[in-house]
Amino acid sequence: MEPTRQARAGTPWWRGRGLVIGVPxxxxxxxxxxxxxxVAKYSVSEMGDIRVEDLFTWADGAxxxxxxxxxxxxxxxxxxxxxxxLASLKYALVTTLCCLFIGxxxxxxxxRAKASLQPTLLMLVMLPFWTSFLLRVYAWKGLLDDGGWVxxxxxxxxxxxxxxxxxxxxTPGQLMHTTFSLLIGMTYTYxxxxxxxxxxxxxxxxxxxxxxxxxLGATPWVAFWRVTVPLSKAGIIAGSMLVFIxxxxxxxxxxxxxxxxxxxxxxVIWDENxxxxxxxxxxxxxxxxxxxxxxxxxxxxxxxxxxxxAAK
Amino acid sequence: MNTSAxxxxxxxxxxxxxxxxxxxxxxxxxLDIAKGEIFALLGSSGCGKTTxxxxxxxxxxxxxxxIVLNGQDLAGIPPxxxxxNMMFQSYALFPHLTVWDNIAFGLRREKWAKDKVAExxxxxxxxxxxxxxxxxxxxxxxxxxxQRVALARSLAKQPQLLLLDEPxxxxxxxxxxxxxxxxxxxxxxxxxxxxMVTHDQEEAMTMTSRIAVMSEGRFLQVGSPAEIYETPATxxxxxxxxxxxxxxxxxxxxxxxxxxxxxxxxxxxxxHGITGTLGMPxxxxxxxxxxxxxxxxxxxxFNAVAGTIQELSYFGATTVYRVKLASGQVLAVSMANTERQxxxxxxxxxxxxxxxxxxxxxVLTH
Numbered sequence: 001m002e003p004t005r006q007a008r009a010g011t012p013w014w015r016g017r018g019l020v021i022g023v024p025x026x027x028x029x030x031x032x033x034x035x036x037x038x039v040a041k042y043s044v045s046e047m048g049d050i051r052v053e054d055l056f057t058w059a060d061g062a063x064x065x066x067x068x069x070x071x072x073x074x075x076x077x078x079x080x081x082x083x084x085x086l087a088s089l090k091y092a093l094v095t096t097l098c099c100l101f102i103g104x105x106x107x108x109x110x111x112r113a114k115a116s117l118q119p120t121l122l123m124l125v126m127l128p129f130w131t132s133f134l135l136r137v138y139a140w141k142g143l144l145d146d147g148g149w150v151x152x153x154x155x156x157x158x159x160x161x162x163x164x165x166x167x168x169x170x171t172p173g174q175l176m177h178t179t180f181s182l183l184i185g186m187t188y189t190y191x192x193x194x195x196x197x198x199x200x201x202x203x204x205x206x207x208x209x210x211x212x213x214x215x216l217g218a219t220p221w222v223a224f225w226r227v228t229v230p231l232s233k234a235g236i237i238a239g240s241m242l243v244f245i246x247x248x249x250x251x252x253x254x255x256x257x258x259x260x261x262x263x264x265x266x267x268v269i270w271d272e273n274x275x276x277x278x279x280x281x282x283x284x285x286x287x288x289x290x291x292x293x294x295x296x297x298x299x300x301x302x303x304x305x306x307x308x309x310a311a312k
Numbered sequence: 313m314n315t316s317a318x319x320x321x322x323x324x325x326x327x328x329x330x331x332x333x334x335x336x337x338x339x340x341x342x343l344d345i346a347k348g349e350i351f352a353l354l355g356s357s358g359c360g361k362t363t364x365x366x367x368x369x370x371x372x373x374x375x376x377x378x379i380v381l382n383g384q385d386l387a388g389i390p391p392x393x394x395x396x397n398m399m400f401q402s403y404a405l406f407p408h409l410t411v412w413d414n415i416a417f418g419l420r421r422e423k424w425a426k427d428k429v430a431e432x433x434x435x436x437x438x439x440x441x442x443x444x445x446x447x448x449x450x451x452x453x454x455x456x457x458x459q460r461v462a463l464a465r466s467l468a469k470q471p472q473l474l475l476l477d478e479p480x481x482x483x484x485x486x487x488x489x490x491x492x493x494x495x496x497x498x499x500x501x502x503x504x505x506x507x508m509v510t511h512d513q514e515e516a517m518t519m520t521s522r523i524a525v526m527s528e529g530r531f532l533q534v535g536s537p538a539e540i541y542e543t544p545a546t547x548x549x550x551x552x553x554x555x556x557x558x559x560x561x562x563x564x565x566x567x568x569x570x571x572x573x574x575x576x577x578x579x580x581x582x583x584h585g586i587t588g589t590l591g592m593p594x595x596x597x598x599x600x601x602x603x604x605x606x607x608x609x610x611x612x613x614f615n616a617v618a619g620t621i622q623e624l625s626y627f628g629a630t631t632v633y634r635v636k637l638a639s640g641q642v643l644a645v646s647m648a649n650t651e652r653q654x655x656x657x658x659x660x661x662x663x664x665x666x667x668x669x670x671x672x673x674x675v676l677t678h
Contacts, residue, residue, distance in 0.1 A: 212404040213406075216392075217392045218392055
């Protein structure tokens with residue numbers, strides 16, 4: 001163990017491991033961090049006639065730095081933005097829960113299926129990725145619009161009354177452009193991102209633990225809640241993050257399947273940028289969005305790591 | 313209810329068969345185990361011992377036959393309702409629970425009151441001498457400690473029957489030897505009836521009161537360790553348990569009080585009668601430790617053979633000599649090193665005579 005480590009330490013960083021890790025880091029630096037910094041710069045800039053003005057101006061031998069926080073004040077105080085943020089978090093959360101409730105049993109039975117059957121099941125989960133995302137969302141439009149199969153089935157079974165009672169649609173028989181159609185679309189789109197990490201986790205589980213639970217008097221139901229679920233915590237967290245984070249900033253699905261009542265923050269950013277022609281405000285919204293997601297997740301991650309360290 | 317007859321048949325395995333798609337993993341075995349007994353199912357991997365244990369636990373259903381525990385037929389009773397507990401191979405401790413919660417797991421399933429659970433768990437921790445380790449997670453313990461947690465967990469519910477699947481298999485040799493005795497003491501202290509599965513004959517011999525030697529789904533012999541060692545019923549059992557020299561021969565003298573068996577290298581005088589006929593082919597089994605070496609030709613013609621020491625292995629307490637006989641067969645001889653410095657020690661290449669007493673043999677007729 002030790003000699004190889006020393007040998008590794010001896011090789012220069014641009015070879016071997018350093019290179020393998022360095023390339024994706026370089027990519028992220030270039031195409032994530034740099035654009036983000038540009039957006040951050042925009043968010044504290046003044047809007048000129050047609051261009052965003054520079055932060056730094058050099059005139060008469062004096063360097064002036066103009067950092068405008070008004071965008072942030074606007075974004076955090078105006079009810080429109082606050083509601084859009086809250087709506088985004090709410091829809092992302094509900095979508096995550098829907099994906100979890102549908103995806104967990106799916107991943108569970110996939111992981112417990114015959115070993116020879118599992119590659120096929122796994123492929124079926126990923127099969128939708130082979131067709132265009134836009135096409136798939138459009139397909140839902142066809143299914144949920146007046147006269148669509150799914151719409152007819154729901155109305156035929158009088159389930160629209162239940163959806164109405166839950167506040168997911170506004171008028172009976174009208175399924176498109178509602179909270180319902182938005183959630184269906186987002187759940188459908190992100191379901192594989194929940195299933196795959198859960199499957200990876202559940203298929204690794206030591207099944208003797210379930211036998212041990214059974215031997216100690218746990219019925220299959222109790223063993224599931226007391227053993228399987230706690231042991232799949234890492235998969236649940238990973239799947240939930242993979243669904244929740246992109247859902248918050250989702251633009252395409254709400255645009256195509258959502259309605260006037262489902263204004264999400266992605267749409268607001270678009271409007272500020274292209275309709276209002278105000279990139280600084282759009283940038284401020286984007287920065288707040290990132291902070292809103294990154295800060296709690298970073299804290300959570302640190303707590304997780306600490307908990308694991310403490311356990312060791 | 314608790315008559316001695318009932319106690320002798322505390323666990324009854326009756327004509328049990330387990331058929332896996334045409335392959336009989338367990339092939340019609342029957343066995344009675346007495347209350348308080350520690351019983352071993354001994355055999356190499358694939359002999360069906362684990363399948364039989366899993367049928368006792370309820371993880372496999374017998375294809376036919378009955379398993380009766382304390383008068384109750386276990387057929388149709390799921391594992392979680394059986395009054396028995398199992399200590400799994402490599403323990404299967406719940407990694408997300410502390411030692412304390414692992415032991416309490418079974419008690420909580422029975423809806424014990426909180427203080428009763430605490431009392432019982434503490435008692436179990438004390439029993440296995442892990443009092444200070446209750447708050448740890450399993451991965452923070454050594455292999456020996458994990459083994460004791462597994463034992464405590466399987467004893468916590470006071471099962472009528474304790475099943476042990478290769479209980480010491482995951483421990484290294486030194487720890488295994490120490491743990492054998494400790495485990496037996498704990499099991500006897502608790503007084504629970506115990507069936508263990510092992511492939512390690514030494515483990516089976518030191519820990520248990522009776523052993524069933526299994527091969528290809530059947531019991532070859534059931535008996536106490538001494539019975540199985542000293543009077544193996546078949547060639548397989550003699551060969552499987554300990555080291556043995558096997559010599560094929562024919563019965564040339566068949567008297568009620570003795571027989572003579574002629575083999576390639578020597579003639580055996582066996583000091584007891586056998587159930588066989590004159591001229592019948594038999595196998596003589598001779599344990600290495602029952603043979604002694606000497607340099608002079610013995611007076612008696614029987615039970616002696618000349619050979620050359622081909623190899624010797626010094627083990628400290630004993631030395632094992634491998635003596636090559638005229639026919640080419642190699643005889644293993646184990647002699648205790650009772651003196652520190654033997655004058656005239658046997659060396660490789662020495663010509664020697666090996667002798668053994670008339671009671672040393674086991675004559676195997678099949």
